[in-house]
Amino acid sequence: MAGMANYIKESFGELKNNVTWPSWPEAQRLTILVAVFSIIFSLIIWGVDTVFSEVIRAYFNLM
Template identity: 70%
Template sequence: MAGIVNYISESYNELKNHVTWPSYAEAQKLTVIVLVFSVVFSLLIWGVDTVFSSLIEQYFNWVKS
């Protein structure tokens, strides 16, 4: 049990004294960047999935004929 308490104490000390936290404005800016890239990446994956789905459907229609 003492090991867990020591771990939590050291973790708290590390976060409080050794981590450089971004300012609120910087955190907002970075959040917007992450959201934009997430939307762009998801649209890219959706587009590739749609193209491959169409190609596979055409292949099976060709094989079935």
Template identity: 60%
Template sequence: MAKIGNYISEAFEELKSNVTWPEWAEVQRLTIVVAVFSVLFALATWGVDEVFAKALAGFFNWIKG
């Protein structure tokens, strides 16, 4: 158990002393970029799904019909 505590302690020390953290403005800007691309990717995925759903429905209606 002491090894786990030592590991966590060393990890926090590493984060405090050796990691270069970005400025708050950069974090906000990059968060907005990620959010916008996430929405665009979700819309693109939804669009492709709709196209394939309509194509399959048309195909099966053509077979049935």
């Protein structure tokens, strides 16, 4: 159990002292960028899914 406590203590020390955190404006900009690309990617997947659904529906209607 002492090993786990030591691991957590060292992890917090690592995050506090060795990680370079972005500034608030940069974090906001990157968050917006991720949100925009997520929306674009989801719309692309929705479009491909819709096309494949119609192709499969047309195929089975022919049979």
